[in-house]
Amino acid sequence: MTVSLPKGTAEKPATDWWAEIKSFAWLILAVLAVWSFIAKPFYIPSESMMPTLIKGDRLVVTKYPYGWSYVSPAPMHLLPFIHGRLFGRLPERGDVVILKPPEANSDYIKRVIALPGDRIAVREGVIILNGVPIKRVQEKSAMIPIDDNVPCSNPSEAPFQTTGPDGKRYCALPRFRETLPNGVSYDTIDLGYMPGGPDDFAEITIPDGQVFVMGDNRDESADSRVSQSQEGLGGPIPWENLGGRAEFISFSYDGSTQYFNPLTWVSALRGGRAGTSLRPHRDTPAG
Numbered sequence: 001m002t003v004s005l006p007k008g009t010a011e012k013p014a015t016d017w018w019a020e021i022k023s024f025a026w027l028i029l030a031v032l033a034v035w036s037f038i039a040k041p042f043y044i045p046s047e048s049m050m051p052t053l054i055k056g057d058r059l060v061v062t063k064y065p066y067g068w069s070y071v072s073p074a075p076m077h078l079l080p081f082i083h084g085r086l087f088g089r090l091p092e093r094g095d096v097v098i099l100k101p102p103e104a105n106s107d108y109i110k111r112v113i114a115l116p117g118d119r120i121a122v123r124e125g126v127i128i129l130n131g132v133p134i135k136r137v138q139e140k141s142a143m144i145p146i147d148d149n150v151p152c153s154n155p156s157e158a159p160f161q162t163t164g165p166d167g168k169r170y171c172a173l174p175r176f177r178e179t180l181p182n183g184v185s186y187d188t189i190d191l192g193y194m195p196g197g198p199d200d201f202a203e204i205t206i207p208d209g210q211v212f213v214m215g216d217n218r219d220e221s222a223d224s225r226v227s228q229s230q231e232g233l234g235g236p237i238p239w240e241n242l243g244g245r246a247e248f249i250s251f252s253y254d255g256s257t258q259y260f261n262p263l264t265w266v267s268a269l270r271g272g273r274a275g276t277s278l279r280p281h282r283d284t285p286a287g
Contacts, residue, residue: 036063036073037068040060042109048217048223051173053216056252059250061246063244064087066085066089066091069085069088069241075107076098076107090116090239091211092182092184094113094184095279095280097111097213097243097246099241099242102234102237108233109246111186111280113224114129114206122198135178136177138174141172142173142175143170143171145254146169147255149254150171150255160173173189174192184280184281185282185283186280198221204235207236209238213233224236
């Protein structure tokens with residue numbers, strides 16, 4: 001028996017699942033291409049870059065400022081080490097960069113302090129660059145709001161908990177403004193001199209094709225001053241390991257987000273951080 005459709009009723013075409021899959025695959029490839037060669041989002045998972053960056057910040061990182069290397073494809077640890085960079089350029093001192101540690105498959109974010117040929121040492125927490133202590137001025141404490149992402153509860157930070165004039169709880173950490181020889185400046189956290197740790201680093205000369213990086217939170221950063229056995233970088237890193245330059249904060253969460261409660265996706269947003277530039281301020285002309 002033949003069933004006829006009522007007049008004016010069109011037969012619904014069958015879904016072309018293969019075309020749908022191909023479209024989705026092309027979308028994924030396009031996203032990966034943008035992340036690999038133009039820009040990608042980045043999440044701050046630790047406190048190593050306070051006060052510049054705090055846990056829960058989301059950033060935009062551009063991939064092209066230093067050219068492209070084996071860590072450029074997203075994710076950054078897909079390929080084995082390959083020497084060289086395509087259209088390679090060295091970073092500037094003071095740039096905030098993402099990088100792959102030489103002996104680990106993870107992403108770090110640090111600040112470039114020294115370039116090839118520079119001599120660098122750290123003495124009692126002060127950077128000595130090419131034999132000259134960099135300018136370092138103490139400022140008012142960094143008042144970082146206490147929340148789920150920044151609880152200010154570890155033994156070194158807990159003594160700095162305080163209540164602000166607004167009645168809210170803050171982590172009032174000692175802040176110092178550093179200025180590098182090229183005139184760029186940025187804030188750091190220094191909880192005081194700690195003998196036997198990264199506050200002292202014997203002078204080295206940065207080899208060709210390598211850079212020396214440090215976290216702005218000097219007492220809680222596993223960076224070029226810290227051995228690989230302590231999850232640090234074990235000295236300067238190859239410039240091939242740089243994955244891009246941090247440009248600005250896109251938004252920031254305080255850690256109170258609940259995945260199944262969309263209202264918290266808004267209420268957990270930190271105010272005043274979106275759009276913050278991460279390019280270092282230049283106090284004086286580069287010399």
